[in-house]
Amino acid sequence: MLRLLFLCLILAFSLASSARDKVTVELSIQPEARTFSAQYTLNTHVTGGKLLLNLNKPYHLTNVTGPNVRTYTSALFFDSFTGDTLRQITVEFFTKNPRQQLTVQYEGRIGARFATDSMAEFTAHASWVPTIPNQEYAVVDYRLTVQVPTTYHVVSTRLARSSTPGRYVFEGRTSTIEIGALAARRFFSLTSPTPAARVNLYKANRPCTATDSLLVRDAGKIIGYFNQVIGRKDPIRHFTFLLPGINRTASGLLDNAAIIAYTTFDTRDPGDLLILAHEISHKWWSYGAWNTYDNWLNEAFATYSGLLYLQAAGDTTSFRKELSKRQKSAATAPALLGFEPRNYPYPVRRQVLYDKGTAILFELHQRLGDEPFFQILTATAAARVATTDEFLRIVERESSPATRQWLQAKLSQ
Numbered sequence: 090m091l092r093l094l095f096l097c098l099i100l101a102f103s104l105a106s107s108a109r110d111k112v113t114v115e116l117s118i119q120p121e122a123r124t125f126s127a128q129y130t131l132n133t134h135v136t137g138g139k140l141l142l143n144l145n146k147p148y149h150l151t152n153v154t155g156p157n158v159r160t161y162t163s164a165l166f167f168d169s170f171t172g173d174t175l176r177q178i179t180v181e182f183f184t185k186n187p188r189q190q191l192t193v194q195y196e197g198r199i200g201a202r203f204a205t206d207s208m209a210e211f212t213a214h215a216s217w218v219p220t221i222p223n224q225e226y227a228v229v230d231y232r233l234t235v236q237v238p239t240t241y242h243v244v245s246t247r248l249a250r251s252s253t254p255g256r257y258v259f260e261g262r263t264s265t266i267e268i269g270a271l272a273a274r275r276f277f278s279l280t281s282p283t284p285a286a287r288v289n290l291y292k293a294n295r296p297c298t299a300t301d302s303l304l305v306r307d308a309g310k311i312i313g314y315f316n317q318v319i320g321r322k323d324p325i326r327h328f329t330f331l332l333p334g335i336n337r338t339a340s341g342l343l344d345n346a347a348i349i350a351y352t353t354f355d356t357r358d359p360g361d362l363l364i365l366a367h368e369i370s371h372k373w374w375s376y377g378a379w380n381t382y383d384n385w386l387n388e389a390f391a392t393y394s395g396l397l398y399l400q401a402a403g404d405t406t407s408f409r410k411e412l413s414k415r416q417k418s419a420a421t422a423p424a425l426l427g428f429e430p431r432n433y434p435y436p437v438r439r440q441v442l443y444d445k446g447t448a449i450l451f452e453l454h455q456r457l458g459d460e461p462f463f464q465i466l467t468a469t470a471a472a473r474v475a476t477t478d479e480f481l482r483i484v485e486r487e488s489s490p491a492t493r494q495w496l497q498a499k500l501s502q
């Protein structure tokens with residue numbers, strides 16, 4: 090019996106791992122010229138012998154090859170979700186095998202928002218990898234090799250598997266668009282003194298300051314709190330911050346990491362502390378599709394997690410102020426369930442997916458009380474929930490059918 094169970098487990102594991110896409114990227118960066126070239130090999134599921142891939146418009150597509158690749162075409166199209174023109178590559182294969190392998194070769198210039206005179210950033214927001222439409226957040230196993238001049242160093246969301254001067258290899262599992270690295274002449278780093286949840290910070294080209302130390306300290310506190318209310322079954326054991334030294338935005342990544350692309354970021358400011366907590370929580374809230382209403386499972390959950398931390402840290406004034414801002418915005422927002430982001434401008438998307446979702450989570454929290462609500466957060470995080478239906482099922486299981494109905498009604502108004 091035990092042996093049968095064991096065999097079933099092996100089979101289930103091998104099916105699951107064979108179903109996951111595999112990505113191998115060879116990235117060569119010329120930071121001084123602000124150019125790069127990439128060779129992106131993808132092993133993926135294909136239906137009907139044909140695959141579509143989107144690539145950032147300014148990049149020059151050199152070639153698409155593969156053992157079964159028959160032909161490929163490439164054309165520009167306007168993507169209504171990103172509001173941008175993208176390049177779509179259509180690849181046709183000789184056979185209709187459900188799994189195919191292909192290599193996309195392309196090169197381009199590094200955008201101004203992702204480079205300084207001695208730093209080059211290849212991260213999620215740079216959209217530097219080709220993606221299958223609507224699968225931008227699909228989780229893949231990857232191996233990333235980065236080549237740079239030997240006067241440069243490279244860091245990523247995790248430590249290099251191997252490195253020699255000018256060549257770094259990283260391996261892991263993350264969302265397709267979140268595979269990435271940062272190259273700079275020099276990195277300054279900080280490490281938290283808390284081994285239970287180690288925090289590492291890498292800052293490009295400039296020495297770390299007192300506010301960077303505060304960031305690391307506060308991140309440790311946030312992680313400690315989140316591990317008790319969200320990550321009971323899937324805690325954060327290590328976390329990496331990448332500071333490229335560019336003023337743009339912050340983004341949390343699935344792979345226990347965040348990019349803080351601000352030139353000043355001071356967690357003594359409740360606004361920055363809220364951003365920090367929001368981004369850290371994306372470790373759990375990253376599975377909903379980014380271009381449907383299911384994105385509230387990422388953004389509203391991360392926003393409410395951030396607010397929970399402000400409250401837990403004793404800053405009730407900021408908690409109330411930030412919550413009421415979102416409640417006010419939610420009051421005039423369209424219904425969340427069935428919301429089609431493509432049909433609305435960005436401010437309305439934000440109103441629905443960030444603010445309205447946050448206001449509803451607060452109401453759910455009020456209805457259930459702390460412990461049952463945290464139980465739901467923990468179960469949702471552990472299940473890596475990707476759809477609102479799955480979340481509703483968890484709410485029903487962890488609380489009651491009545492609460493599920495109540496929540497469904499809230500999401501529909």
Ligand SMILES: [Zn+2]
Nearest residue numbers: 367387388391
């Ligand atoms: Zn977010």
